[in-house]
Amino acid sequence: MITASNLTKKYGEKTAVKNINLSVKKGELFAYLGPNGSGKSTTIKMLMGLLEPSDGSVEILGEPMHLNNTELKRKISFVPDTPDIIGKLTGNEYLNFVASIYKMDKETYKNKREELVNMFELGNDLGVLVEEYSHGMRQKLAVIGALMHSPEVIFLDEPNVGLDPKSNRELKNYLTDYVRQGNTVFLTTHTLSLAEEIADRICIIYQGEIKALGTLAELREQAGVGRTLEDIFLALTDGEDVHVQEHTES
Numbered sequence: 001m002i003t004a005s006n007l008t009k010k011y012g013e014k015t016a017v018k019n020i021n022l023s024v025k026k027g028e029l030f031a032y033l034g035p036n037g038s039g040k041s042t043t044i045k046m047l048m049g050l051l052e053p054s055d056g057s058v059e060i061l062g063e064p065m066h067l068n069n070t071e072l073k074r075k076i077s078f079v080p081d082t083p084d085i086i087g088k089l090t091g092n093e094y095l096n097f098v099a100s101i102y103k104m105d106k107e108t109y110k111n112k113r114e115e116l117v118n119m120f121e122l123g124n125d126l127g128v129l130v131e132e133y134s135h136g137m138r139q140k141l142a143v144i145g146a147l148m149h150s151p152e153v154i155f156l157d158e159p160n161v162g163l164d165p166k167s168n169r170e171l172k173n174y175l176t177d178y179v180r181q182g183n184t185v186f187l188t189t190h191t192l193s194l195a196e197e198i199a200d201r202i203c204i205i206y207q208g209e210i211k212a213l214g215t216l217a218e219l220r221e222q223a224g225v226g227r228t229l230e231d232i233f234l235a236l237t238d239g240e241d242v243h244v245q246e247h248t249e250s
């Protein structure tokens with residue numbers, strides 16, 4: 001569903017993403033982890049066709065992704081790390097707008113919207129201007145907008161930031177159910193426990209390069225008995241004195 005081949009992004013002299021190769025299968029929940037500035041958002045933006053790679057290529061649903069592949073972009077969805085929703089719209093207006101972009105039929109829109117709005121308990125705030133929303137409320141609205149049209153592939157950049165514990169739990173349950181139905185989720189997070197709990201496979205990047213990729217059990221096996229994901233993450237990204245075998249490309 002998602003394939004990155006030798007994906008590279010340079011900003012001037014700086015190489016933010018170096019030669020990333022990965023592929024995410026149908027029905028998989030893939031967690032992409034890395035410290036601040038390691039290249040997670042840059043990777044997601046290239047996978048989504050929002051940013052031109054300096055080198056390498058991306059395929060989504062078996063099709064090449066390009067900046068102007070609008071039809072392919074309609075089949076996927078994105079929750080950015082800082083949802084930039086027009087403040088002069090009410091929550092209702094925003095969701096109507098999203099439904100029109102994705103050409104949702106009325107009945108599906110009504111049902112999906114009700115399900116998601118109830119899940120996040122945002123019903124009472126939909127008549128309010130988004131500029132009056134808290135960060136968490138904006139985050140919920142962005143997630144509802146992204147999930148409403150049931151995309152086969154969804155990218156979420158730190159979706160849990162700002163969500164209260166109940167909403168976090170609801171989102172986790174929703175995403176695990178969502179992949180069980182055959183959809184594909186690619187998410188970044190700094191909350192390692194979230195990745196431990198819900199990810200089928202985990203990829204750790206550091207300074208734009210893949211350092212580890214596998215199931216939690218595989219990563220633990222490489223790291224040695226008793227190692228937590230936090231130990232592994234720190235060993236691979238901070239130079240802590242724990243030996244963990246790095247990922248090598250096959």
Ligand SMILES: Nc1ncnc2c1ncn2[C@@H]1O[C@H](COP(=O)(O)OP(=O)(O)OP(=O)(O)O)[C@@H](O)[C@H]1O
Pocket residue numbers: 011014016034035036037038039040041042043081
């Ligand atoms: N538009 C840009 N111009 C120049 N450099 C950029 C640009 N966007 C990102 N970078 C640089 O690329 C590197 C990777 O940034 P990116 O935002 O992809 O990291 P990240 O892993 O998502 O970080 P965080 O966890 O803090 O969100 C950083 O060094 C950042 O400074």
